[in-house]
Amino acid sequence: QVQLVESGGGLVQAGGSLRLSCAASGSIFSISRMGWYRQAPGKQRELVATVTRSGSTNYADSVKGRFTISRDNVKNTVWLQMNSLKPEDTAVYYCNTDTTVVAAWPWGQGTQVTVSS
Numbered sequence: 740q741v742q743l744v745e746s747g748g749g750l751v752q753a754g755g756s757l758r759l760s761c762a763a764s765g766s767i768f769s770i771s772r773m774g775w776y777r778q779a780p781g782k783q784r785e786l787v788a789t790v791t792r793s794g795s796t797n798y799a800d801s802v803k804g805r806f807t808i809s810r811d812n813v814k815n816t817v818w819l820q821m822n823s824l825k826p827e828d829t830a831v832y833y834c835n836t837d838t839t840v841v842a843a844w845p846w847g848q849g850t851q852v853t854v855s856s
Contacts, residue, residue, distance in 0.1 A: 740844065740845055741763050741764050741765035741844045741845075742763070742764040742765075742844075742845065742847065743761055743762070743763055743764075743833075743834055743835060743844060743845070743846070743847035744761070744762045744764075744847055744848075745759060745760070745761050745832060745833060745834055745847050745848065745849050745850040746759070746760050746761075746762075746850055747759040747760050747850055748831075748832060748850030748851045748852045748853075749851075749852070749853070750853045750855065751824055751852075751853070751854055751855070752854070752855050753824060753825055753826055753854055753855065753856050754823060754824065755824050755854070756820070756821060756822045756823075756824065757821045757824065757852060758818060758819070758820050758821070759775070759818065759819040759820075759821065759832055759834075759850055759852075760816060760817075760818055761773075761775070761816060761817040761818070761819075761834030761847070762815065762816050763815040763816070763817075763844075764815075765815065766812075766815055767810065767812060767815050767817070768792065768812040768815075770792070770836050770841055771791060771792055771837075771840060771841060772789045772790065772791050772792075772836065772837035772840055772841065773789065773790055773808075773810055773817045773834065773835070773836060773837065774786050774787075774788060774789040774790075774808075774834065774835060774836065774837040774838075775787050775788045775789075775806075775808055775817070775819045775832060775833070775834050776832070776833045776834070776835060777828075777830035777831065777832045777833070777852075778830055778831050778833070778849075779827075779829060779830040779831075782830075784833070785799065786799065786837070786838075786839070787799045787801070787802050787806065787819075788802065788806055788807075788808035788819060789808065789837045790808045790809060790810045790817065792812065794809070794810070796808050796809075801827075802821075802828075805821065805822050805823045805824075806819060806820065806821050806822070807819070807820040807822075808820075817834050819832065819834075821852070824852075824854045825854060826854045826855065826856045827854075828852060828854050829852060829853050829854050830852060831849040831850065831851050831852075832849055832850050832851075832852055833846055833847060833849040833850075834847070835847075
């Protein structure tokens with residue numbers, strides 16, 4: 740099975756930026772849509788951004804204009820550039836397939852993002 744390893748999280752002040760990476764142990768080329776998710780304490784996991792095989796993107800309203808998702812089908816990597824971070828962006832971030840259209844792969848450990856005010 741494909742393994743997903745997220746990295747790049749950390750502690751940042753409000754208004755700062757982080758770039759998250761997700762490395763897949765297998766090919767993502769066949770996956771029509773990949774996504775980044777986040778889960779804040781006490782809340783359900785939510786899908787915040789998706790990217791198609793050809794690079795078309797979609798974002799949750801809460802991150803639109805601040806986050807940018809991208810993928811490299813040769814490097815089997817998905818990125819999430821996060822700018823103008825807000826305290827409410829604090830969560831553990833995960834990548835996976837877009838589970839609304841594709842069965843999920845096993846979830847990775849995620850990467851913690853903490854935004855201080």
